[in-house]
Amino acid sequence: MLSLRVAARFLRKSRLQSLLIVLGIAVGIAVQVFVGSLIVSLQQTLLDQTIGSSPQVTVSGREGQPIDYTAALDEKMRADGRVKTVVPVRTLSGIYRGKSATAPLNVVGGALDQLDTIYDVSPRMVIGEARLAAGDVLVGREFADANGVQPGDTVVLVVPDGRALRLVVSGVFDLGSAVANERMAFVASETAADALHLGPQEYTAVQEQLDDPFTSQQVADRLRADPSFAALNVTEWQDQNQDLLNALKAQSSSSYMIQTFVLIAVALGIASTLAISAVQKTRQIGILKAMGMGNARAGLVFVWQAVTLGVVGAGLGVVMGLGMIALFNAARGQSQGSFPITAQAGFIAISFAVGVAVALLSAIVPSRRTSRVDPIEVIQSA
Amino acid sequence: MPDTPLLVADDLGKTYGTTLPTRALGGVFFELAEGEFAAVVGQSGSGKSTLLNLIGLLDTPTDGSVRLRGRDASGLGKRRRARLRNELLGFVFQFHHLLPEFTVLENVTMPARIGGRVSGAEMRRRAEATLTLLGLEGLGGKNANELSGGQKQRVAIARALTNRPALVLADEPTGNLDTVNGEAVYRLFRQINEEEGTAFLIVTHERAIAQRTDRIIEMRDGRLVQDVRNDYVAPADASTRGS
Numbered sequence: 001m002l003s004l005r006v007a008a009r010f011l012r013k014s015r016l017q018s019l020l021i022v023l024g025i026a027v028g029i030a031v032q033v034f035v036g037s038l039i040v041s042l043q044q045t046l047l048d049q050t051i052g053s054s055p056q057v058t059v060s061g062r063e064g065q066p067i068d069y070t071a072a073l074d075e076k077m078r079a080d081g082r083v084k085t086v087v088p089v090r091t092l093s094g095i096y097r098g099k100s101a102t103a104p105l106n107v108v109g110g111a112l113d114q115l116d117t118i119y120d121v122s123p124r125m126v127i128g129e130a131r132l133a134a135g136d137v138l139v140g141r142e143f144a145d146a147n148g149v150q151p152g153d154t155v156v157l158v159v160p161d162g163r164a165l166r167l168v169v170s171g172v173f174d175l176g177s178a179v180a181n182e183r184m185a186f187v188a189s190e191t192a193a194d195a196l197h198l199g200p201q202e203y204t205a206v207q208e209q210l211d212d213p214f215t216s217q218q219v220a221d222r223l224r225a226d227p228s229f230a231a232l233n234v235t236e237w238q239d240q241n242q243d244l245l246n247a248l249k250a251q252s253s254s255s256y257m258i259q260t261f262v263l264i265a266v267a268l269g270i271a272s273t274l275a276i277s278a279v280q281k282t283r284q285i286g287i288l289k290a291m292g293m294g295n296a297r298a299g300l301v302f303v304w305q306a307v308t309l310g311v312v313g314a315g316l317g318v319v320m321g322l323g324m325i326a327l328f329n330a331a332r333g334q335s336q337g338s339f340p341i342t343a344q345a346g347f348i349a350i351s352f353a354v355g356v357a358v359a360l361l362s363a364i365v366p367s368r369r370t371s372r373v374d375p376i377e378v379i380q381s382a
Numbered sequence: 383m384p385d386t387p388l389l390v391a392d393d394l395g396k397t398y399g400t401t402l403p404t405r406a407l408g409g410v411f412f413e414l415a416e417g418e419f420a421a422v423v424g425q426s427g428s429g430k431s432t433l434l435n436l437i438g439l440l441d442t443p444t445d446g447s448v449r450l451r452g453r454d455a456s457g458l459g460k461r462r463r464a465r466l467r468n469e470l471l472g473f474v475f476q477f478h479h480l481l482p483e484f485t486v487l488e489n490v491t492m493p494a495r496i497g498g499r500v501s502g503a504e505m506r507r508r509a510e511a512t513l514t515l516l517g518l519e520g521l522g523g524k525n526a527n528e529l530s531g532g533q534k535q536r537v538a539i540a541r542a543l544t545n546r547p548a549l550v551l552a553d554e555p556t557g558n559l560d561t562v563n564g565e566a567v568y569r570l571f572r573q574i575n576e577e578e579g580t581a582f583l584i585v586t587h588e589r590a591i592a593q594r595t596d597r598i599i600e601m602r603d604g605r606l607v608q609d610v611r612n613d614y615v616a617p618a619d620a621s622t623r624g625s
Contacts, residue, residue, distance in 0.1 A: 002495050002496060002498075005495075009483035010483060012483070013482070283479070284481050284482075284483070287479045287481060288481075288492070288496065289464070290438075290467075290479075291467075291473070291492060291493045291541075292468025292469075292493060292496045293464065293496045294460065294461045294464045294465075295460060295461070297496075375440055376435050376440050376441060378479075379440075379473070379477075379479060379553070380431065381477075
């Protein structure tokens with residue numbers, strides 16, 4: 001590996017130049033890692049806050065008709081590998097009737113352990129206990145504050161057929177959204193069945209959460225294509241959240257643009273430095289060629305230089321990027337409205353590979369230049 | 383000595399340019415046997431360096447051919463010419479052209495490293511022996527920049543010899559040295575020629591050096607005008623006094 005040895009010596013001989021180019025690559029890759037992880041984390045947080053604790057695909061009956069949720073239907077819904085969880089629910093609109101005021105409530109009825117797989121209610125209890133026995137109700141923090149309700153209180157809920165159900169508040173939750181905390185309530189499945197006069201197999205909807213929320217259109221299309229679902233409505237979150245999707249796409253586009261320009265700047269930096277190095281080392285390359293080194297091996301000297309600079313620079317950049325993420329998370333502390341950045345392993349691996357690849361591409365010009373070095377011109381000059 | 387000459391320059395010529403052709407060398411024919419010690423003389427622009435570049439396979443002729451140990455090198459591609467150059471030839475230039483990034487020992491072993499035909503230990507052994515022969519023992523670990531001008535030129539000679547070339551091509555090897563160091567270089571060449579059987583073709587404008595070789599080839603206006611043994615020395619004239 002003479003080419004590698006020569007490349008290492010060239011780099012060592014020009015220590016300051018090598019250090020500057022490594023720092024140039026490192027800063028570029030650090031920005032890549034930080035901005036990339038920031039955008040991904042921001043989008044993840046936004047998604048978690050908007051659709052993370054809600055169904056991503058919903059199957060419901062047409063014109064308010066209940067679904068006869070058979071074992072066969074359940075099996076078909078779970079057969080899709082992209083589906084994380086399937087929860088049959090009984091939803092109804094009710095009106096809370098307090099001593100001095102009333103308030104509308106969207107009530108979701110189901111088994112608590114199943115509801116947790118979508119709404120994550122149990123870990124989000126702030127007062128009382130996560131319990132949904134028949135006659136229990138879980139309400140949100142804003143609702144409880146506005147109506148002076150606390151665990152153990154009995155509340156009156158007027159259901160669609162006009163009956164007033166008396167329910168005991170078992171706990172108060174915080175779903176992270178003031179609107180959801182004000183409007184949502186959870187009851188046991190049998191309580192909802194009683195309110196809606198539904199049979200044991202009858203549900204108003206079946207809700208799904210997916211491993212990747214962005215596959216919701218494909219999952220929904222698959223269900224729509226199945227004759228068993230022909231008489232049912234299949235909706236998915238992307239259809240109903242176009243504004244959010246557009247915002248996410250705009251964020252991604254701006255992130256890609258920033259990263260592209262950073263990479264271009266890094267590539268130009270490396271290419272110009274290597275080109276200067278090639279000019280500086282013309283004499284040495286000419287001497288090596290006079291001694292019998294072929295064009296390909298001479299060109300490899302600059303490829304190895306680029307690989308070395310790329311690997312060291314990109315490695316340092318990853319470390320710097322992780323450091324910036326750690327600093328950001330430490331500075332964030334408990335501040336309201338902020339979100340943690342999670343280092344994205346896949347993204348970091350891609351950034352590293354891109355850094356090395358960009359360095360390699362930057363070696364093309366100086367490497368090709370070596371084939372034009374004429375040893376005769378070199379050896380005849382002082 | 384084998385019958386096949388070490389080097390044959392057969393009707394060798396070089397013309398530069400196509401729209402306005404300039405003939406730098408033409409009709410040059412001579413042979414060099416294994417172990418010969420010869421000089422090429424001629425004034426500036428006479429074609430000495432062009433001849434050396436063609437023989438050294440650094441350039442390709444537009445006419446004729448160069449044969450090294452019977453192999454016609456003219457039709458070879460760049461890569462094979464580079465390999466043949468590395469195998470059979472050693473170069474000593476007017477300027478030492480050492481690589482400042484490497485130590486003396488590394489500089490001396492560089493042609494062998496490029497060739498890749500000998501082991502690292504053998505390479506080192508040969509290099510140290512050559513350095514000792516040239517009075518440079520103990521300097522192997524030094525950087526080339528730390529040496530005096532004379533030492534640098536001796537290291538360059540060691541570099542040309544370590545790969546055990548059949549022919550050393552020296553282009554004005556004493557041109558950049560004072561009289562004492564120039565004389566030392568000549569003595570080294572002669573010693574190596576006698577002890578190792580290495581052939582030398584020395585391009586020089588110094589008549590004193592040329593007169594002490596075994597053969598003088600004189601170039602003028604791109605043509606070979608004299609090729610004589612050292613028992614005959616042409617009278618000094620403008621063509622051999624140098625520039």
